[in-house]
Amino acid sequence: MTGPDLHDHPTVADWSDLVRRTAVLVPRAAEVSPRLALGATLRDDVVSPRDLPAVPLSAMDGFAVHLADLEAATGPAGRTAVTLPVVADIPASRGGVAPLAPGSAARIMTGAPVPGGADVVVEVERTDADPHAEAPTTVTIAAGEGLRPGRHIRRPGEEVAAGTVLARPGDRVGPALVALAATLGIPALPVAEPPHVTVLVTGDELVAPDDPEADAPGAVRESNGAMLAAALTLLGAGVDVIRCPDDVAALTAELDAAAARSDLVLTSGGIGHGAYDVVKAALGPTGRGSSTFAHLRLRPGGPQGVGRVRVVGPDGQEAWTPVVHLPGTPVGALVGFHLFVRPLLAPGAAARPVRALVGRAPEPRPGPERPRAAARRPGMFVLPGRLGRADDGSLVVDVLDGRRLAPYGRADALVLADDAMPAPGQGVPVLPL
Numbered sequence: 001m002t003g004p005d006l007h008d009h010p011t012v013a014d015w016s017d018l019v020r021r022t023a024v025l026v027p028r029a030a031e032v033s034p035r036l037a038l039g040a041t042l043r044d045d046v047v048s049p050r051d052l053p054a055v056p057l058s059a060m061d062g063f064a065v066h067l068a069d070l071e072a073a074t075g076p077a078g079r080t081a082v083t084l085p086v087v088a089d090i091p092a093s094r095g096g097v098a099p100l101a102p103g104s105a106a107r108i109m110t111g112a113p114v115p116g117g118a119d120v121v122v123e124v125e126r127t128d129a130d131p132h133a134e135a136p137t138t139v140t141i142a143a144g145e146g147l148r149p150g151r152h153i154r155r156p157g158e159e160v161a162a163g164t165v166l167a168r169p170g171d172r173v174g175p176a177l178v179a180l181a182a183t184l185g186i187p188a189l190p191v192a193e194p195p196h197v198t199v200l201v202t203g204d205e206l207v208a209p210d211d212p213e214a215d216a217p218g219a220v221r222e223s224n225g226a227m228l229a230a231a232l233t234l235l236g237a238g239v240d241v242i243r244c245p246d247d248v249a250a251l252t253a254e255l256d257a258a259a260a261r262s263d264l265v266l267t268s269g270g271i272g273h274g275a276y277d278v279v280k281a282a283l284g285p286t287g288r289g290s291s292t293f294a295h296l297r298l299r300p301g302g303p304q305g306v307g308r309v310r311v312v313g314p315d316g317q318e319a320w321t322p323v324v325h326l327p328g329t330p331v332g333a334l335v336g337f338h339l340f341v342r343p344l345l346a347p348g349a350a351a352r353p354v355r356a357l358v359g360r361a362p363e364p365r366p367g368p369e370r371p372r373a374a375a376r377r378p379g380m381f382v383l384p385g386r387l388g389r390a391d392d393g394s395l396v397v398d399v400l401d402g403r404r405l406a407p408y409g410r411a412d413a414l415v416l417a418d419d420a421m422p423a424p425g426q427g428v429p430v431l432p433l
């Protein structure tokens with residue numbers, strides 16, 4: 001068979017492939033002001049509309065002169081200094097500057113436009129002028145070495161020539177690109193509009209954290225909605241969280257409505273092996289059959305699902321919104337999100353594991369946290385990790401001790417171990433959170 005064997009507990013790699021093929025997000029293009037685009041992903045090249053600098057600018061505080069005047073001074077006569085009248089004082093300010101006649105000098109500040117005719121700027125340190133006083137009436141310049149045409153003058157287009165590609169599709173908009181857009185007068189950047197994700201949380205036992213009934217027997221404070229909304233927000237998505245009852249008709253109605261207004265739908269819970277697994281009942285083989293469910297060779301986060309929801313637009317056009325089904329167990333939902341959903345929203349390096357050496361790791365303990373299922377079916381054992389650096393700068397990860405979600409309060413990485421607790425000194429793949 002070509003796809004993963006879903007009846008034989010697919011591996012994480014096979015399931016990732018299936019999710020990537022099933023849940024394709026089509027980015028919508030938008031032109032957004034650079035500041036609002038911060039953090040967004042570019043959809044197109046950003047091309048400079050103009051030269052930077054636009055005109056020749058001084059790179060030093062000093063004096064603009066004609067190089068020929070200085071060369072004359074250092075000629076066969078052996079003189080090493082020349083005195084020129086100072087005919088202008090040019091600060092970095094708006095407005096044009098008059099050309100400079102041969103045989104004269106203009107005092108000039110860093111960033112100020114170089115007057116026409118001048119082909120060199122001599123830094124003030126090389127002259128007899130007091131840099132903090134008024135412009136002198138004459139200046140004596142120590143001529144000699146290091147003077148050549150264009151010295152200390154920033155040529156037009158030297159930093160950015162018109163037509164230069166400053167950033168490419170897939171690049172994230174950062175503060176430096178915001179600055180380039182500002183300095184080059186680029187009013188808007190071509191980014192992907194933030195995707196909208198709806199999270200449908202199932203479970204009749206779930207109540208809002210501040211519900212007066214939250215401490216009643218059997219009630220569980222809902223946390224997957226908050227966790228997934230936070231994780232999605234960090235990826236730049238817009239998020240809605242909706243709590244659904246464990247009822248097939250109500251769930252499918254919410255799902256259809258969510259699919260119509262979202263780029264991606266996530267569900268939480270209801271995909272286990274029990275009698276009340278509403279998501280599986282609604283969308284699995286005995287329901288609509290539009291989603292695939294499997295128990296992966298992964299712990300925690302073994303139960304997973306993926307599918308598409310049919311949406312008919314106002315014009316009668318049919319479209320499909322991807323849906324990813326995460327398990328209800330909070331740590332299973334967290335692991336499933338980072339392994340399978342994050343790559344859909346942050347493609348490329350941001351969602352790929354890196355390698356680290358294990359620093360500290362707790363003793364493997366017997367009990368429910370042991371990878372029993374995984375021991376029977378070799379697979380991936382995910383653990384909470386905290387990243388650091390060794391003295392030589394290499395990446396080190398400590399595996400945190402604790403059960404289920406609790407140690408993730410301090411975790412900044414998922415340790416993707418092979419079946420068993422890794423030993424200190426062992427190399428492991430880690431997915432930074």
Ligand SMILES: Nc1nc2c(c(=O)[nH]1)N[C@H]1C(S)=C(S)[C@@H](COP(=O)(O)OP(=O)(O)OC[C@H]3O[C@@H](n4cnc5c(N)ncnc54)[C@H](O)[C@@H]3O)O[C@H]1N2
Nearest residue numbers: 203220222223224225269270271272273303327328329332
């Ligand atoms: N017979 C078997 N039972 C289970 C298996 C199995 O292989 N055989 N796998 C277990 C694993 S692993 C997981 S994970 C769960 C997945 O089940 P569901 O996706 O149906 O999750 P629920 O039953 O809805 O909830 C499980 C657990 O998590 C709590 N929960 C659910 N949603 C939330 C939420 N939004 N916020 C906070 N807590 C939530 C819920 O109250 C349950 O305690 O199946 C196992 N069973």
Ligand code: MOO
Nearest residue numbers: 300301302329332
């Ligand atoms: O896969 Mo479940 O998430 O181990 O608890």
